Amino acid sequence: MKLYLKIFTAIVALTTEIAANSQAVTGQNTQKKNFLLTQTQVKVQPVAVSVALPELADVSLKGGESRSGRVTAIDPSGQTLSMQRSDKTLSIPLKQVEKVVFRNSATVYRSNGQQIIRGERDRPKGQQVTWNALPFTTFTIKNANQGQAVVNLEPPVVSPERLLGIQSVARDRQYVVDEMQFNLQQKTMSVRATPY
Numbered sequence: 001m002k003l004y005l006k007i008f009t010a011i012v013a014l015t016t017e018i019a020a021n022s023q024a025v026t027g028q029n030t031q032k033k034n035f036l037l038t039q040t041q042v043k044v045q046p047v048a049v050s051v052a053l054p055e056l057a058d059v060s061l062k063g064g065e066s067r068s069g070r071v072t073a074i075d076p077s078g079q080t081l082s083m084q085r086s087d088k089t090l091s092i093p094l095k096q097v098e099k100v101v102f103r104n105s106a107t108v109y110r111s112n113g114q115q116i117i118r119g120e121r122d123r124p125k126g127q128q129v130t131w132n133a134l135p136f137t138t139f140t141i142k143n144a145n146q147g148q149a150v151v152n153l154e155p156p157v158v159s160p161e162r163l164l165g166i167q168s169v170a171r172d173r174q175y176v177v178d179e180m181q182f183n184l185q186q187k188t189m190s191v192r193a194t195p196y
Contacts (some may be wrong), residue, residue: 045154050148050175051176052149054103054108055106055107056070057103063096069084070083071102072144080093081104087105087135097182098181100181102180108147108176109146116196118196122160126195128193129175129194130138130191130192131158133183134151134188134191135188138157138167139151149177151191175194176196177193178191
């Protein structure tokens with residue numbers, strides 16, 4: 001019985017010592033070394049997405065009037081939208097614009113110059129998307145005669161996951177703008193577009 005008691009006491013003492021040593025070592029390591037986990041944020045570069053503006057747009061004005069023609073420029077500094085119709089250029093202050101709707105039957109040009117006839121022979125090849133809160137400066141009309149424009153998309157306007165999807169669609173399809181709206185207070189715009 002005495003032998004059993006000595007062995008039991010030795011085991012308890014050894015276990016207590018091992019536990020104390022492991023706590024001391026663990027505590028010592030965490031005190032001496034600072035194991036901070038750093039989160040590195042991946043900087044997502046803006047993605048330039050080519051979009052096409054159909055030749056004919058209807059601009060609804062806030063007073064109930066409307067204008068139609070080809071959208072040739074959006075000036076973020078002067079906050080105006082320029083249209084052309086019958087060789088006349090009209091400049092409309094963005095504060096007067098309710099929305100711009102591009103006609104479904106109007107001719108559209110792909111970035112390679114090929115025509116798209118929406119509804120007749122060309123059907124949408126994807127779901128319509130809406131890009132909200134785009135800063136005015138991220139939308140640039142590159143070729144007014146063919147309605148070629150570029151939208152620079154990046155977070156937080158578009159999530160990184162959604163941005164990858166947009167890039168994959170844009171590789172072999174052309175986004176065609178259906179509608180635009182402007183928010184002058186925030187200096188942003190919303191664009192609805194459909195891939196063809």
